Amino acid sequence: MKKGIENKSFLRQASKTGLLLIVVAIVTLEATALVQYYFSQKGIREEASLRAQSQLESTRLKISAVIDEAETAVRNSVWIAQWSLGYPDSMVAVTRRIVCENPVVVGSTIALVPGYLPSRPLFSPYSYQMPGENEVHYRQLATEAYDYPSQEWFVKPLELQAGYWSEPYVDEGGGDILMTTYSMPLWDYKGRLAAVLTADISLDWLTDLVGNVEVYPNAFSMMISRTGQIMVCPVESLIMSRRAQEVAADMEGGDVFDELNRSMMAGETGNLSLKYRKTTNYVFYAPVEKTGWSMSIVIPDSEIYGGIRRIGMMVKVLQLVGILMLILILRSSIKSQLKFKKLSENKERMESELKIGRGIQMSMIPKIFPPFPERKDIDMYASIVPAKEVGGDLYDFYIREEKLYFCIGDVSGKGVPASLVMAVTRRLFRTVSAHEKSPQRIVTIMNDSMSDMNESNMFVTFFTGVLDLGNGHLRYCNAGHNAPLLVTGQGVRELPVVSNLPLGVMPGTSFQEQETDLACQDGLFCYTDGLTEAENAGHELFGDDRLIALLRSDSLAESQLKAVSQSVMEFVGDAPQSDDLTMLYLRYMNESLPDRAERHLILHNDIQQIPQLAGFIEAIADEIHLDQSLAMSLNLALEEAVSNVIMYAYPEGSDGLVDIEAIIRHDRLDFIITDSGKPFDPTQAPEVDTTLGVEERAIGGLGIYLVRNIMDDVRYERAEAKNILSMTKRIQ
């Protein structure tokens, strides 16, 4: 339930972060797009403006060329027109010549100022061409229907006393074509204003020229006269029929149109934007000199910005796709984070469970030192350092009936499985040892119990001992564990152990018990191979030699064990601990224990040396006051054992030694006979049946039979290429 709430809050937090991320992404993308759009638009607008202005300029130049040609035609004819003032009948020829010689001029007249020539009060001979024809026609303009002196083309030049371009007009007489007229005042030789000389030019080409200006497909051009007369316009019905001012007045938002018209009619150059029917249009305009006309190019902004808007659209679509992908990615990222969080929560839970497990495991083994503060005869210390949170090593000890029961063990493997087996092993030890005094029995029962249910094939190397605190006698049994070290005043050596099988391998395994005696201040250092196999970074092992060099018989158990730990830690350094490390050190401190003594005899493998044994035994018997009968029995047993060695261990004729060691204690004698001959175990000899009759009795086999009968314990061991026969005789 709690996890659920935590997950929800995590989800909320992650969603918040995700949302923020998306918002930042959108803002960044949008800002980038806007900046780009703004600068692109600016660039495009400048480009459009340049294009429009260059079109305006080139169109203007083309118009000017025509205008100039017409003006030039008129000026070049001024002299002859002046001349013709004196010969009115020649005037027709003059106008005809102007029309013929100047292709742009479609009509020309010399209109006399009324009254100049008394003979001809109104006179205006007019030569003209019909559109598409080369033939030049003549007409007299001075008719009743046409009052030429009141016409603009006649009045204005006289008034200005300068050349004048008329407002464009539609020539109704000459085929309804759009025309304009350039007129100049004529003075006679006497300096009197005499007439007006004109040249008409058709403006049909103007419509084509201006109308065909195509900056953009949907752009269009217009031209208006100085009075606002519409000269060129895409809407043909407006041409020459309406004035720009009138059109503007009909339109919505006419103010801008008025402003445009005013500026254009004033002959200004410029540009502005016009909004009409929801479309913004850019208008560029410039005047055509001399005529007072003004030309404009109108470009809808959709033309200019169409491209960039399409790009903008695509950018928006891409942005949208990007944001969608971002959302999807965020979503899956949040999901995977949630998963990861769950995993690490699981890990945390397992770690905390392992920690609890470690606590439980540590509480199973005695950890309070000194463990027996009231006792002066035992000095103990132990430590266990698992490689992981929980380990498979164990030790245990307690005192029952003045005997110290102790054990050390190492479960194969590490971690949780090993720790479970460790717990079982430790429990079994307590249960079994509660009513078994013999280490061999303890180990045998434990092994049978563990082998029975050992489905996971885990086994335990195990060493257990029972130390009689009264006399230092140690009985022990080893189940595949490494040999403990015996620390005495004479030095450090391995406790002789029969290796045996580890616990849990096979039910019914028989284990061999061994025994020894500890003197006062003798120590037994038990450990697991995590100690001697501790590795440093260079994969070097700590090893037996380093350990043995550290052990001193006069060190207290606690300081000794801590010194070993310290040394291992320094040796290993930063390398990870590879195996559980456990040590158990017990020192026997019973000062009331009588010292033991050792006697030695070394014989050659010569049967004739046998009698020396009698003296050897006699000396010992005297020393400890043995009675003659027992001395003789011991002599007999020793002789049988030694002569066995002499006769069987060494090949005939070769030289060899037999080492006889006697260890004298207050309650027992130990004889240890060692030789380097071929392996020979006399304890394996068949039993002699002493109940048989004379005929059936065998001659041999009596020797070992006697040894067995005389001694309380006989053990054979083969070690380091030596036969070791140990015999014990209890005394008193």
Add this chain to the structure above:
Amino acid sequence: MEVKINQVEKVITAQFIGRLDTPASLEVSRQVQPLIDHADLTVVLDCSQMEYISSSGLRIFLTIRKAASARGGRVIIRNMNEDIRKVFMMTGFLNLFEVEKA
């Protein structure tokens, strides 16, 4: 180890003096050959002065006893001390011999 062999009519007596240990047995096994040769008679093994016996000594005694058994003679052990008697008992030899005290 000294062995004194003395024959009076049909009784042949061997007196063992000293320790009948393993090296001594090598010599003694040759010395007692007359006893084996006369195993049809009564053989008396006088142990009154025997101090010690090992299994090799016991083997010599058993060899003599087996010969007597085969030839229909008697073997009498006389005057063993307590320690040697214990060895005989331990090995079941007391049952194989006629044992007499002085």
